Amino acid sequence: MAKHEKDATFVGDSRIRAKRIPNIAPSYSEYPGKSEPFWPNFLLKEWMVAAVCLLGFLVLTVSAAPELTGKANPNNTSFIPVPDWYFLFLYQMLKYPWAAGDWVVLGTVIIPGLAFGALILAPWLDRGKERRAFRRPVATWIMLVTLVGVFYLTWAANEEHEKSLASNGGGGGGAGAPAAAADPNFKAGELWAAQQNCQNCHGVNMEGSAAAPNLQKVGAELNADQIADIIKNGKDGKMPPGMFQGSDEELTKLAEYLASLK
Known part of the structure; x- marks a missing residue:
């Protein structure tokens, strides 16, 4: 009976390959346009995009002032x-x-x-x-x-x-x-200069603000009685009552002065 010589490799588990394959990543040239090394190719692209976005964001923050509301x-x-x-x-x-x-x-x-x-x-x-x-x-x-x-x-x-x-x-x-256009040459009288509470909203020369109207020509719309009533009792939640700190006589004088501004 002829004797045949055979090469055999014995392993402990039949599921393990006898021939070990080295754990080396394949060359990316085999997959053109589909894969690339994470470092430095892919990561460099990510950094470049992030740098452009960050630079654009910084330019916007410097060139465009933020829209802020008025002071409390x-x-x-x-x-x-x-x-x-x-x-x-x-x-x-x-x-x-x-x-x-x-x-x-x-x-x-x-x-x-x-x-x-x-x-x-x-x-x-x-x-x-x-x-x-x-x-x-x-x-x-x-x-x-x-x-x-x-x-x-x-x-x-x-x-x-x-x-x-x-x-x-x-x-x-x-x-x-915004308040109505104010006259830059207008100068308020002494009666108005003594009303610090009124100036806080309507301005030193009654020019008005975003929170209060211009009073430089308020006499063209309201008479003295109407103005006195608004000063004393307020108006529709826009002006609170009790802002005037003075006597009734001073209130009458202030209302008449404002009514004269036409």
């Missing part, structure tokens, strides 16, 4: 406080009954907590390998609904605020309608 004025009772624009959607959500009142914890803690928690846990909650949006319908629809909700609530909050300002005479703490 305790005498302006028509002021309507609102948060900054990036919190307007939360501000608007708290106006609805299901997120306010007895359910305020739902609108202030639970819903924001779930939303931001989902963003943090997103890499672990959705581990699918598909990158096309239509192949990941759950994640895509959740993101679309969230974006639409944030944009709508922000728009609704701003729209309601603008309507409130219009119905309240533009009293927005510096963001309302």
Whole structure:
């Protein structure tokens, strides 16, 4: 009987390959246009994009001054406080009954907590390998609904605020309608110079401000009795009562002086 010689390799587990393959990454030249080394190629591109975005952001912050409201004025009772624009959607959500009142914890803690928690846990909650949006319908629809909700609530909050300002005479703490054009040559009399409380809103020379009207020609619209009544009792929430600190005689003189300005 002929004897055949055979080479055999014995291993402890049949699932382990006898021939070891070295753990060396393949050459990326085999996959042109599809892969590239993370360092430095890919990371350098990311850094360049980040640097351009950061530079553009810095240019915007330096070239365009931020839109700030007027200084706080305790005498302006028509002021309507609102948060900054990036919190307007939360501000608007708290106006609805299901997120306010007895359910305020739902609108202030639970819903924001779930939303931001989902963003943090997103890499672990959705581990699918598909990158096309239509192949990941759950994640895509959740993101679309969230974006639409944030944009709508922000728009609704701003729209309601603008309507409130219009119905309240533009009293927005510096963001309302500007005062009528003032005469730079106008000089207020001694009666007005003694009224420090009035000057705080209407100006040293009655030029007015965003929170109070121009009074340089108030006599053309109101008579002395009407002016005295407004000074004493206020006007429609725009001017609080009791701002005048003086006697009735001084009030009459001030009202007559203002009525003479035509």
